[in-house]
Amino acid sequence: MDLHDLALSDPTVGIGHNVPPESLNPAAALSTRLGVTYCDLVSRFLDLELGCDRVPDPIANLEEAGLVTDFIAQCQAQLRRAESAHKEEKAYFLTGGRTVDAFFKRRCEKLSDAFTPVIARLKTCRDQLVAIEEARCEAARHAAEEELRRLGEEEATHRAEAERRAREAQTPEERRCAAEHLRLAEAAAERAGAVAQRASLIPEPLRIQGDYGATAYVTRSWSFEVIDLDEVPRSYLALDAERVRAAITKEGVREIPGLRIFEREELRVRGAV
Numbered sequence: 001m002d003l004h005d006l007a008l009s010d011p012t013v014g015i016g017h018n019v020p021p022e023s024l025n026p027a028a029a030l031s032t033r034l035g036v037t038y039c040d041l042v043s044r045f046l047d048l049e050l051g052c053d054r055v056p057d058p059i060a061n062l063e064e065a066g067l068v069t070d071f072i073a074q075c076q077a078q079l080r081r082a083e084s085a086h087k088e089e090k091a092y093f094l095t096g097g098r099t100v101d102a103f104f105k106r107r108c109e110k111l112s113d114a115f116t117p118v119i120a121r122l123k124t125c126r127d128q129l130v131a132i133e134e135a136r137c138e139a140a141r142h143a144a145e146e147e148l149r150r151l152g153e154e155e156a157t158h159r160a161e162a163e164r165r166a167r168e169a170q171t172p173e174e175r176r177c178a179a180e181h182l183r184l185a186e187a188a189a190e191r192a193g194a195v196a197q198r199a200s201l202i203p204e205p206l207r208i209q210g211d212y213g214a215t216a217y218v219t220r221s222w223s224f225e226v227i228d229l230d231e232v233p234r235s236y237l238a239l240d241a242e243r244v245r246a247a248i249t250k251e252g253v254r255e256i257p258g259l260r261i262f263e264r265e266e267l268r269v270r271g272a273v
Contacts, residue, residue: 038085045082048075122208122216123267130206137203144199151192158185213272221266222248224259231258 035042051071059065158181165178208216224244226232236244236256247253254261 034089041078041082041085044078048078119267119269122269123218123265126206126208126216126218126267133203133206137201141199144195147195148192148199151188151195155185155188155192158182158188214269216267216269218265218267221264222261223264224248224256224261226258227260228258233257 048071052075055068055071056064059068162178162181162185165174165181169175169178205217210216222245233256236247236259239247244256244259248256248261
């Protein structure tokens, strides 16, 4: 009897009904079928459970002991019958579960194998873009440092000239000239402050944005590999791999004899929220 048959067997649903099988609760339908199929088994369970309450306490003599022995054997036989029926019923679902697993796993693995190289190519592209940006920032930093050096020299020159002219000034025109050199020195210092701020900027981590809201970004994590097990300290040999990794990631341990500790980059893609 399938789910559709169960729907037809429901007295509230007549012939010609249009109730689709998927509208039924599969678990409830299964429970109903098991109850109908194994009604005798359930009835026997109830009889034996009631029989347990009727067993004498204490068991007074050898005759009663013999009866109880037979009763226990019946209970054990009932359990074996139930276990056998259980395995028989569940075999279908185990096979079905493996079939479902294989169906989805095969397709998921095939797609994962197909787009894993795509992720690698995207990671390569991202690394190249990062390298280009880092080179640009490095060039800008060098240019800013050179400009800072030039502005420093310009400021020092104007200040020295302003001080000299202020000391030697005899006329209003000479004092205005000294003030102009001081203004130029302060302007050079102001420009140098802006250049220094620009030179200290750190580029933001590169995130690749898709047209439909997806984002590709890199995460970093610390890991390790065993180089020479004999050199690993006993204090670390007593720990499992996860606790060693915790010491590296959470406690900041970077040097352990016999282990190579390294930072690993992984490209992740997050879909639109």
